[in-house]
Amino acid sequence: xxxxxxxxxxxxxxxxxxxxxxxxxxxxxxxxxxxxxxxxxxxxxxxxxxxxxxxxxxxxxxxxxxxxxxxxxxxxxxxxxxxxxxxxxxxxxxxxxxxxxxxxxxxxxxxxxxxxxxxxxxxxxxxxxxxxxxxxxxxxxxxxxxxxxxxxxxxxxxxxxxxxxxxxxxxxxxxxxxxxxxxxxxxxxxxxxxxxxxxxxxxxxxxxxxxxxxxxxxxxxxxxxxxxxxxxxxxxxxxxxxxxxxxxxxxxxxxxxxxxxxxxxxxxxxxxxxxxxxxxxxxxxxxxxxxxxxxxxxxxxxxxxxxxxxxxxxxxxxxxxxxxxxxxxxxxxxxxxxxxxxxxxxxxxxxxxxxxxxxxxxx
Numbered sequence: 356x357x358x359x360x361x362x363x364x365x366x367x368x369x370x371x372x373x374x375x376x377x378x379x380x381x382x383x384x385x386x387x388x389x390x391x392x393x394x395x396x397x398x399x400x401x402x403x404x405x406x407x408x409x410x411x412x413x414x415x416x417x418x419x420x421x422x423x424x425x426x427x428x429x430x431x432x433x434x435x436x437x438x439x440x441x442x443x444x445x446x447x448x449x450x451x452x453x454x455x456x457x458x459x460x461x462x463x464x465x466x467x468x469x470x471x472x473x474x475x476x477x478x479x480x481x482x483x484x485x486x487x488x489x490x491x492x493x494x495x496x497x498x499x500x501x502x503x504x505x506x507x508x509x510x511x512x513x514x515x516x517x518x519x520x521x522x523x524x525x526x527x528x529x530x531x532x533x534x535x536x537x538x539x540x541x542x543x544x545x546x547x548x549x550x551x552x553x554x555x556x557x558x559x560x561x562x563x564x565x566x567x568x569x570x571x572x573x574x575x576x577x578x579x580x581x582x583x584x585x586x587x588x589x590x591x592x593x594x595x596x597x598x599x600x601x602x603x604x605x606x607x608x609x610x611x612x613x614x615x616x617x618x619x620x621x622x623x624x625x626x627x628x629x630x631x632x633x634x635x636x637x638x639x640x641x642x643x644x645x646x647x648x649x650x651x652x653x654x655x656x657x658x659x660x661x662x663x664x665x666x667x668x669x670x671x672x673x674x675x676x677x678x679x680x681x682x683x684x685x686x687x688x689x690x691x692x693x694x695x696x697x698x699x700x701x702x703x704x705x706x707x708x709x710x711x712x713x714x715x716x717x718x
Contacts, residue, residue, distance in 0.1 A: 368440035373432030380428040446475035450482060460688045462490035507547045514540050552608065552682055561602040561689070565713065568597035568606070568641050569632045575610040576630060579618060587624045588645075590614070594632030599639040599710045601690045609686040610641065612679040613706050617645035621703070638692075638709040647703035655696045655704065659684040683708075 449466050456464045465486065468479035518537050521527060576590050583590050599606075610630075617628040628645045659680045680696075683706075687694040692710035699705055 366440075368443070369433060369436035372436030372439065373429060376428050376432035376436075377425060380425055384424060446479060450479060453482065453486075457486060457489075459691070462486055462493060505551070507543070511540060511544050511547060515544065561605055563600050564603060566599055566601055566603050566606055568599060568610075568639055568710070569594045571603070571607050571610050572630050572632055572641065575607060575614050578611060579614050582615070583618050583628070586618055586621060586626065588618050588621050588626040588628055590618075590628045590630065592630045594630075595634065597632040597634050597639045597641070598713050599690075600713055601710065605686045605689070609683045609708065610643075612683045613641075613643040613708070616679045617643050617704070617706075621645050621647045634712065635709075637712060639712050641708040641710070642705065644699065644705040645703045646699070646701070649702040650698040650704060652698060655698050658696055658704075659694065680706075 446468055449468065453464055453466045465483045466479040467483065468476050470476060515537070518533065518540060522533060522537070572592055572594065576592055580590065614628065614630065618626075621628065626646045628643065631642045631644075633640045633642075684694045687708050687710070690710050692708060695707050695709075697705050697707075
């Protein structure tokens with residue numbers, strides 16, 4: 356939720372500690388001054404000779420010392436409060452760092468806060484327990500997807516072989532049903548391979564090398580150029596050398612998915628796709644922008660979910676398995692990057708991928 360800016364908890368604790376220390380000091384100094392005045396009056400009433408200054412002289416001599424003591428207490432309270440508040444809130448800082456790490460998709464990190472049991476340790480232990488359960492649950496889902504995909508590959512391949520044999524049999528006439536079966540089986544194979552790739556990227560089980568996003572964009576463009584010509588789409592590429600670190604195969608798959616999506620979900624004719632790469636201060640940026648139907652922000656926000664497609668954006672062929680953008684997002688996150696989608700004002704979609712540059716790559 357949106358909140359107005361305010362002071363940090365550490366600063367609030369610092370001011371509270373310093374204010375309380377100043378108040379205690381002021382009360383102590385006031386009590387001391389009152390004690391001196393009361394002592395002088397009682398001594399005079401008893402007829403004792405009191406070598407003490409008058410009230411005016413006492414105030415004049417005592418005020419500078421009191422003011423100095425108050426200033427000292429203020430400085431000491433601010434410095435001490437800042438240090439003490441930092442020590443007290445250090446566990447919350449570690450908890451916030453662990454939360455941000457988990458939000459980036461890494462569930463293996465644990466806080467493991469040392470020390471005796473208290474409220475902060477209880478919170479950290481509960482958070483570690485939650486991360487452990489989430490990691491186990493996600494790992495179980497990934498294993499299920501991978502195992503199911505592996506199990507499906509063999510029967511689908513056998514079915515495809517049987518359909519090809521039937522198609523090439525000179526003694527048998529090919530029918531429309533045969534062609535539909537081949538198309539459906541081919542899409543099932545594509546879906547199986549996509550699920551395997553999605554499981555692989557989620558587990559981050561790949562090696563990292565120096566790569567150039569501009570060369571990867573050119574390679575993906577050359578591969579999909581026949582498809583673009585078939586759909587009457589013009590591809591425009593631009594950009595300088597854009598270095599990053601990652602898997603060449605996965606980043607090529609990422610770019611190919613984005614480019615394929617931009618070609619297929621485009622205008623019926625005279626459509627365009629713009630592919631560009633650039634190097635920012637901290638990021639290597641890949642942008643794929645295409646013409647097409649107008650999309651609402653609500654629809655765009657769901658396009659990276661598995662099996663989600665925008666209304667009216669699916670053609671009769673080359674529709675894929677509905678995992679193209681989901682796989683692209685998964686590959687991006689596995690490379691410690693971000694993928695963002697935004698609708699174009701004139702229709703179509705703009706996809707921006709930001710990956711760490713070589714200098715700030717996290718391994």
